[in-house]
Amino acid sequence: MSSKRMIYLPLGGAGEIGMNAYVYGWGEPDKERLILVDLGVTFPDMDGSPGVDLIMPDMSWLIENRDRLEAIFITHAHEDHIGAVGRFPELVKDAPVYARAFTAHLAREKMEESGLDPRKVKTVSPWPEVVQAGPFSIGYVPVSHSIPESAGLVIDTPGGRVVHSGDFKIDHTPVVGEPFDEDVWREIAKPGVKALMCDSTNVFSRSQGRSEAELEPQIEELFARAKGMVVATTFASNVARLKTLAEAAERAGRSICLLGRAMRRMIEAGVETGVLTGFPRVISPEDAQSLPRENLMLLVTGSQGERRAASAQLARGKYNGLEMKEGDMFLFSSKTIPGNERGVIRIMNQFSEMGVDVVDEHAGFYHVSGHANRPDLLTMHNLVDPQMVIPMHGEHRHLREHVKLAKEQRRQGIVAVNGMMIDLSGNAPSVAEYIETGRTYLDGSVQIGALDGIVRDRIRMALNGHVVVTLILDEHDEPLGDPWCESMGLAETGRSRTPLVEILEADLGQFLGRASEKTLADDDKLETELKRIVRRVSQDEIGKRPEVTVITSRLA
């Protein structure tokens, strides 16, 4: 028994905000039985992952060790926790996926979309009920967050109790779902907790967090002032916010219309799973068209400025037959995630051009965060009273700050980033091993590695343009005419005002005329030389060094 150990291994979400995937293990070293907590995605951007559809954690280590995997536990239905559930068939083949009802509903949809069996997803009841999975006993403790039925996990093994906070805030009036319950956590803490793996998102926010219910009077006051149509956006999964917005609209005599697939899907999931009750009746976009604008509120997707979501489409013109006009109001009841500013600002300006009044989360009137701020993190530490705090769900700076916070309270802590396998068995956390981790891209319909070079080549073409050289050689390795050049993404002419491709073709032709038989017979050497010439000449003509592809055809 003493040779067994408890381990914690983040494969995603530690050292970044996004694509959460945390492994826990219990057993003899390298034979630990394993569970996986969360399996999320991150969204691509033009800077680092142009053209990519989704970013997922590299799960190779767990796939190799899948015979040791007992089960997968999803804490809540945000995409960075649930998004990749249908993307790793090897992992869900033998391991069941557990989640609470609302989360399970959405997980099943994801399984179906990926052609996997939705019955692999099991619905769990909240603590004090528990799920047995090998040597683990796991309980789902309801916590308040910005989506229904978020849960922290109580993970018991023969080696002791560990608490995985999940994403949480301390909210006693969350509008939808269970309030945060200190008493439950005190009970959980009683037998002693070895480690608390804790949400770090808002560790830099020094004020105490605010409750979802605080928004109601401000939103009501805002809607009372509105003259034309009101359109509001927030994350579709923030069902409590949708309810607050819809009820305020109803009280202001407005009918509610949902725009965007995610918006309808989330409300539906909320209603079907019984999480959401008393949501005002919604009308169809067709019916909305016939109502006076001042009697209408649209709840729309796209709070992050996503180009294809309802917000962005309304900013460009009509969507589902509805459009915004001068005197209407658009409310961002949401925070802009860092990196999405440009898209959000673009929409704001498009609405401004239409004469629409845009209201944002200015001064926190119309949005509160779903994560625990610094004082609330301390409250959680004190409630759970763990021997060690291991921060998760944060960039490196968040994890580091969170460890500092824990140490100020004389608790053990460690900055454990993706790939660091932590041994929790002793009195302090220690690094047991480093596992290779990284990112996997869903690119079109194919999974590719972030380091495969595919996306790197795309970025290079975007920065430098692309020149293709075609060269035909006859059976004696003699060039058949000059090589051909085609350029894409490059200025047609530069310094000498002659088309770039003509200059390239002439210079490449000259080189081939002088080239030795040996060079002409050697594809690699030819390619190297031709590339060098194309880059030098392009630099000289237009000041850019393009990517070059050389295609050599030899007539046999």
Added chain:
Amino acid sequence: MSSKRMIYLPLGGAGEIGMNAYVYGWGEPDKERLILVDLGVTFPDMDGSPGVDLIMPDMSWLIENRDRLEAIFITHAHEDHIGAVGRFPELVKDAPVYARAFTAHLAREKMEESGLDPRKVKTVSPWPEVVQAGPFSIGYVPVSHSIPESAGLVIDTPGGRVVHSGDFKIDHTPVVGEPFDEDVWREIAKPGVKALMCDSTNVFSRSQGRSEAELEPQIEELFARAKGMVVATTFASNVARLKTLAEAAERAGRSICLLGRAMRRMIEAGVETGVLTGFPRVISPEDAQSLPRENLMLLVTGSQGERRAASAQLARGKYNGLEMKEGDMFLFSSKTIPGNERGVIRIMNQFSEMGVDVVDEHAGFYHVSGHANRPDLLTMHNLVDPQMVIPMHGEHRHLREHVKLAKEQRRQGIVAVNGMMIDLSGNAPSVAEYIETGRTYLDGSVQIGALDGIVRDRIRMALNGHVVVTLILDEHDEPLGDPWCESMGLAETGRSRTPLVEILEADLGQFLGRASEKTLADDDKLETELKRIVRRVSQDEIGKRPEVTVITSRLA
């Protein structure tokens, strides 16, 4: 005389924050004599302008009318006002460039870098001295901003007086340079002001602006706490901030070392033009290496996370022989411009990994804005007391809000965006004409239009990848073997696990085998068909529709 008119035409900076270029005219319609105020740049980003070096306003209209251009006036030396001064040789050929000493110093450097005559830049003295330029008389009124010698312009014509605010804030203790002087503006307002063209950047900031001098005690307190090396970054042109930082460091017993070319150049410009006095002695990076860390402060470039600036290089490792270590402090004495968040956050996390404590502008302790907030804009309106307010230096939403603010005070106003020629002659502003405007890119060493399709092609390759098809046809239009395919930026294999290019080549070969003589003889038709097949097969195999280039070689 009554047929003459006064016009205002923004060519850049109105409807965006960046690349300012404002034309004023006086005379008979379409024969107005013209002046240009500012000639700035905007910086590219991966989303919309990958690989581009600089973005400049499309100055075609003014270039066509350059015989009517009397002079160019630069208000201050920020890149969005001065950056394109060397980029339009046609404009500076016959029109002198006026600026105050510090700005002129930097404008001359830009002219020289572009191979233009730096003597075209003339130094002006501040108001009440004025410059004559055709029917215009222009005075430079010192205003406080985040760079030395920023100026508002008083523009007098026979048609009346107009005030161009330039970028400004109301700061009575700006640390470097002249305090904002209400009395001067009251004097200027006395004869009556037709129009105020006014900075709109901070129209959404509802609190009164704060003075540069307020930062000193907080920065001093911060440095007193620091144990290791201190590194601070801000815009290099914010000479007052550099002075505050350097003096606080000196009082804390630290020697100051400047890292980054812009940092040294700005301090030099400040000293040479007499704007900056009493700046502490700086030491070289070599000397800095031999000092104890606790006796050192580095002032470094790269507050916006720019990859090649000193900050980013220190975040990756050594720079000029210096490197950061655990226990050091890095201070962002700056605001992150929307869109630059990712780069700044990347650096913060890299420093966190080194154990460096990162301090940012959190709660405004270590940074104040250089632009007038909403209450300060009102102060300016009231001081200048113009008949009309025409907002500039803002996105559409800023301009619109600023017009609202003016109208609340019963002043005339209009949202005038780039290309809107405004007639200021009547009692209210009216649109005289719409001029075609846009953006010009400096791409490598070549100027290209934003709509030329060059950058669009690069973006498409980044999103979709690129497939090149090479086809050789003999003298009878018969294909010589199968076509060749090369792909760049695409997964090598997909659904059927055979290399994508092999599948493409086989399918294209089949098509050619079946193709009619007519098709084979027609390059355009062949290209269309081959592209269609490549896209369809790629979609099927890997879920992406790539950009396709078809190269058809016909052996004569």
